[in-house]
Amino acid sequence: MSHWGLEQFRNHYQDKNISEEDIFYYIYAIFNHKGFLREHKAELSKDDPRVPFSKDFKELSKLGKTLADLHLNYENGEKFTPSNGDILLDSREDAYFYVHKMTKSKDGSEIYYNKDIKICGIPKRAYDYVLNQKSAIDWIIERYEITRADKTGNKAKIPNNPNLFKGSRYIYDLLLRVIALSLKSVDLIESISRLDYES
Numbered sequence: 001m002s003h004w005g006l007e008q009f010r011n012h013y014q015d016k017n018i019s020e021e022d023i024f025y026y027i028y029a030i031f032n033h034k035g036f037l038r039e040h041k042a043e044l045s046k047d048d049p050r051v052p053f054s055k056d057f058k059e060l061s062k063l064g065k066t067l068a069d070l071h072l073n074y075e076n077g078e079k080f081t082p083s084n085g086d087i088l089l090d091s092r093e094d095a096y097f098y099v100h101k102m103t104k105s106k107d108g109s110e111i112y113y114n115k116d117i118k119i120c121g122i123p124k125r126a127y128d129y130v131l132n133q134k135s136a137i138d139w140i141i142e143r144y145e146i147t148r149a150d151k152t153g154n155k156a157k158i159p160n161n162p163n164l165f166k167g168s169r170y171i172y173d174l175l176l177r178v179i180a181l182s183l184k185s186v187d188l189i190e191s192i193s194r195l196d197y198e199s
Helices: 003-013 022-032 034-039 058-072 087-092 124-128 136-143 167-193
Strands: 110-112 117-118
Touching: 003 022, 022 058, 034 167, 058 167, 117 167, 124 136, 124 167, 136 167
Parallel strands: none
Antiparallel strands: 110 117
């Protein structure tokens, strides 16, 4: 944020206490506001859109900070509790969580993680948190699978095995965290979208 930009916000709101951080989180909220995205969809793919002043600046900045914190700290976030949650999973060895290729039920309420693990009770709205035209959950399902050597596109023909990256348990925990993150993101984005993004 340039000094000029900071002064524009401070002058508009007649508040010298507005910080660059406040503006950053405000913009993060605006860029997740459904109304703003709907209105400026074409511009966002071609050019930098104009960030409007809103009478709800403080509320949007606060919600933007909560949303940004959630997204930045996703690896340490809260995990979704499946309706068929098994408390004994905590004592399982890493090999129990080994994943080949995840699939999901038609309605998305169940994810078949591997032959031993099924995650049940996923609310449909969890798939409403979308990144680049695909739900965050679907990104995880597609990204964390073993890919054959001839499909990796690398000259060495080395298969992609995500289980070797941080361990199989990491993938399982990440999936649960992304489900929880998606649900919270949807709620926060709904709260953001109820506020006015223009004065």
